[in-house]
């Protein structure tokens with residue numbers, strides 16, 4: 001129906017940062033606010049989709065009608081995403097930590113000796129896993145936060161991760177935690193550069209494009 005073109009569709013969205021524990025009281029994280037991903041979940045729900053939002057640690061309200069699963073680490077996010085499949089589309093907006101720490105079971109103590117060293121281990125790539133897995137959604141969308149060569153990196157990322165679309169974010173100016181975003185939509189057909197606009201408007205535009213793409217399929 002007009003206005004609810006995603007009725008009957010399930011869309012999975014990831015959003016926010018991940019926290020990677022160092023020990024039971026400490027973690028490493030990144031500056032993602034979750035704002036863009038939450039806005040996308042909201043926009044998809046408004047178009048009638050059943051939305052599962054797998055959220056890292058953020059302080060944002062759950063958009064109306066969205067099913068939210070809260071996680072902390074990348075591995076928890078990966079498990080929650082696998083558990084939420086199948087879906088018609090997946091939009092992976094989360095700023096997943098590339099590395100986790102080989103965490104200590106007990107709090108690391110300052111004992112007057114040398115400073116402890118953190119050993120980093122690569123995290124699973126959730127987007128690539130979903131895009132190449134047996135339950136692959138018909139449409140897989142990734143995000144790419146870059147500070148330079150934004151479009152070239154996004155084109156390479158689209159191919160490497162087997163995503164259908166990459167939304168390339170120019171984060172050189174004030175995007176993390178901010179209200180606006182400048183994006184380029186990279187698809188098999190080429191690159192579309194959108195004007196700088198509010199994250200809610202990026203979300204609405206993207207949700208409509210997702211509806212159009214899914215409508216073209218059975």
Ligand code: C5P
Pocket residue numbers: 014074092093094095096097098123124125126127128141142143144145157
């Ligand atoms: O490689 P990079 O982290 O820049 O890729 C960004 C895209 O990949 C985003 O869509 C992000 O959600 C996704 N990603 C992921 N799992 C990772 C790293 C990134 O799903 N471990």
